[in-house]
Amino acid sequence: MRVGFGEILLLLERCKSMRELKQIHGLMITATLIRDIISLSRLVDFCANSDSGDPDYAALVFLQIDRPSVYIWNSLIKGSSNRNNPDEALSMYRKMQRRGYSPDHFTFPFVLKACALNRDRNYGMCVHDRIVKTGFESDLYASISLIHMYASCTDMEASEQLFEKIPKWNVVSWTTLISGYVNNNQAGKAVRVFKEMELQGVQPNEITMVNALVACAQARDLETGRWVHQRVRENSNVILSAAIVDMYAKCGSLKVARDLFDKMPQRNVVVWNAMIGAYTQYERSKEALSLFADMQNAGLTPDETTLLSVLGACAHHGALSLGQGIHAYIEKTHIGNVIIGTSLMNMYAKTGETQSGIQIFNGLEKKDVTAWTSMIIGMAMHGRGREALTLFKVMLRDKDVTPDHVTFIGVLCACSHAGLVKEGEEHFNSMRKVYGITPTGQHYGCMVDLLSRAGHLTEAERLVKSMPIEPNIAIWGALLNGCEVHNDFNLADRVGNHILQFKPQGGGVYVLLSNIYAKAGRWQEVMMAREVMRLKGLGKTHGCSYIEAKRTLTI
Incomplete structure (x- = not known):
C-alpha cells in the first residue's frame, strides 16, 4: 500500500521513539517522499530536539539534504544549544551563512543562547550586529536573548541599555534582567528592578519569584524576602518552595526556614541542600549532620552541593570518620573536582589529619588560589x-595563581606560629605594594599577634594605634596575651582599659587580666576582676574538643 504525504506527517507527529522514527524514515524512502522538505523538516526536528531523539542521526539525515530549509538549520542549531553543545550550534550558524542562507527571527535566540553558554561576548556582539543589519532588532525575543547573552557575559550595562529600548509589559524581559543581576551578584539591583516591575503592574511568573527570592537571600534582605513570600500562592511548586526556604535560611531565620521545610509535602535535593547549607553556614554543624542523616534515610542521593556543606559541617564538628566516609563516596562516584578537593583538604586540616590533606592537594590536577590557600592555612x-x-x-x-586576602591571612598566621617577625613584616608590606590588597582587621590582628608573641610589644602597640580602621576586641586581646607572656604590666593596664570598653561577654578577658595582675602581685586588682566575673555570672571557658562516636555513613 502506498503511503501518502498526509500519512507521513501524521506518523511523524505521533512518533515517540527513534525506533519508530527510523521506520517512518524507511517509509519515506519507499514512498519517494525522501526529498519532501516539509517531511524532512519534521524528521530532523524530532531527532535534534525531542527527548527521545538522536542528534547524530539528525546530522546524518542533514548531510543527505541538498537544499535544507531555514527551519532545518534552526532545528539543528536549537538542538545543539539545548543539549549544552554551544560550539556545534555556532558552527552550524557559520555554515548556514556560508551556504547563503539568511537567519530569521527564530535563528537568533538559539545562537545567542549558545554565545551565553560559552560566555563569548565577542561572538555575541557579531550576532548583535547581524540582528541590526537584518532588521530584527525590534523583535522582542531577539532583544530578550541579547539581554540574556550580555548578562551571561557579565556586561550588565549593555543588558540595561537593551532593556530600556523594549516594551515593559513583557514579564520575560523583566525576569531576564532580574536573573542577570542575580547571576552577576548584584542582588540589590535585582530587588530594585523587581519592585519597579510590581509598580508597573506586570504580573511576575514563578521564575521571576524564584529570582527575586534568590536576590533577597544574596542581599540578606529579610524584609523584602517576606514581602515576596506573601506574593507567592499557597500551591507553589517545589522549586519555588525551595527558594523560600533558602531565602529565610540565608537571612538567618533558621527557625522559620526549618518550620517551612518540615511542612513541605515534597522535598527535592535543592531544598535539603538549602537547609543543610544554612546550618553549616551559621556553624550549627550538629543540626547539619543530623539533617544529612535524615536526607539519606529519605532515600535521596547527595549531589556536589550537599557534599560541600556536609564536609564543612564535618570540619567544624570534628567529625573525621564521617568526613572520611564522604571522601570514600566521592572516590567511588568520581564526582571530585578542585572545589570538592579543597573542601576535603579543609576538613582534614581542621580535624588534625594534615597528611591526608597534603595527599589530596598533591593529587589535584589543577590547583586554584582557594586550594593553595586551604593547604597553607591547614599547615x-x-x-x-x-x-x-x-x-x-x-x-x-x-x-x-595570584594570592588573595585570605591567602595572606594564612601566611601571616604561619609567620606568627613560627615566630618569623621579619618575614611576616615583609609579607604584610607586600600585600599593598605588590598585590594591591588593602589589609583588613584580620591581617592587622595577625601582625599584632606575631609581634606580641615575639615580645615586640612596643611595635605591636604602635601598629594598633596607626591602624586606619578601629581595632576590635580580638586585636586588643592579641596584644594583651603578649603582655601576659612577656610580663609587661604597664602596657597590660592600657590594653585592659581599651578591652573593657567593649564590655566583653565572655570570661576569658577577665581571667587573663586576673592572671596578669597576680603575676605583678596586685591582689586588689585580682579580686576586682574576679568580682566583676561573679557579678556578670561569667565563668572560665573550659577546654573542650569534639568527639565523634558511632556515626555511620549509608551513601
Whole structure:
C-alpha cells in the first residue's frame, strides 16, 4: 500500500521513539517522499530536539539534504544549544551563512543562547550586529536573548541599555534582567528592578519569584524576602518552595526556614541542600549532620552541593570518620573536582589529619588560589608554619595563581606560629605594594599577634594605634596575651582599659587580666576582676574538643 504525504506527517507527529522514527524514515524512502522538505523538516526536528531523539542521526539525515530549509538549520542549531553543545550550534550558524542562507527571527535566540553558554561576548556582539543589519532588532525575543547573552557575559550595562529600548509589559524581559543581576551578584539591583516591575503592574511568573527570592537571600534582605513570600500562592511548586526556604535560611531565620521545610509535602535535593547549607553556614554543624542523616534515610542521593556543606559541617564538628566516609563516596562516584578537593583538604586540616590533606592537594590536577590557600592555612593551624611558608613560595612560582586576602591571612598566621617577625613584616608590606590588597582587621590582628608573641610589644602597640580602621576586641586581646607572656604590666593596664570598653561577654578577658595582675602581685586588682566575673555570672571557658562516636555513613 502506498503511503501518502498526509500519512507521513501524521506518523511523524505521533512518533515517540527513534525506533519508530527510523521506520517512518524507511517509509519515506519507499514512498519517494525522501526529498519532501516539509517531511524532512519534521524528521530532523524530532531527532535534534525531542527527548527521545538522536542528534547524530539528525546530522546524518542533514548531510543527505541538498537544499535544507531555514527551519532545518534552526532545528539543528536549537538542538545543539539545548543539549549544552554551544560550539556545534555556532558552527552550524557559520555554515548556514556560508551556504547563503539568511537567519530569521527564530535563528537568533538559539545562537545567542549558545554565545551565553560559552560566555563569548565577542561572538555575541557579531550576532548583535547581524540582528541590526537584518532588521530584527525590534523583535522582542531577539532583544530578550541579547539581554540574556550580555548578562551571561557579565556586561550588565549593555543588558540595561537593551532593556530600556523594549516594551515593559513583557514579564520575560523583566525576569531576564532580574536573573542577570542575580547571576552577576548584584542582588540589590535585582530587588530594585523587581519592585519597579510590581509598580508597573506586570504580573511576575514563578521564575521571576524564584529570582527575586534568590536576590533577597544574596542581599540578606529579610524584609523584602517576606514581602515576596506573601506574593507567592499557597500551591507553589517545589522549586519555588525551595527558594523560600533558602531565602529565610540565608537571612538567618533558621527557625522559620526549618518550620517551612518540615511542612513541605515534597522535598527535592535543592531544598535539603538549602537547609543543610544554612546550618553549616551559621556553624550549627550538629543540626547539619543530623539533617544529612535524615536526607539519606529519605532515600535521596547527595549531589556536589550537599557534599560541600556536609564536609564543612564535618570540619567544624570534628567529625573525621564521617568526613572520611564522604571522601570514600566521592572516590567511588568520581564526582571530585578542585572545589570538592579543597573542601576535603579543609576538613582534614581542621580535624588534625594534615597528611591526608597534603595527599589530596598533591593529587589535584589543577590547583586554584582557594586550594593553595586551604593547604597553607591547614599547615599554619597545626604548627607547621615554616612548611606553610615554603608552600606559599611554591605557589608564587605558579603564574596562573595570584594570592588573595585570605591567602595572606594564612601566611601571616604561619609567620606568627613560627615566630618569623621579619618575614611576616615583609609579607604584610607586600600585600599593598605588590598585590594591591588593602589589609583588613584580620591581617592587622595577625601582625599584632606575631609581634606580641615575639615580645615586640612596643611595635605591636604602635601598629594598633596607626591602624586606619578601629581595632576590635580580638586585636586588643592579641596584644594583651603578649603582655601576659612577656610580663609587661604597664602596657597590660592600657590594653585592659581599651578591652573593657567593649564590655566583653565572655570570661576569658577577665581571667587573663586576673592572671596578669597576680603575676605583678596586685591582689586588689585580682579580686576586682574576679568580682566583676561573679557579678556578670561569667565563668572560665573550659577546654573542650569534639568527639565523634558511632556515626555511620549509608551513601
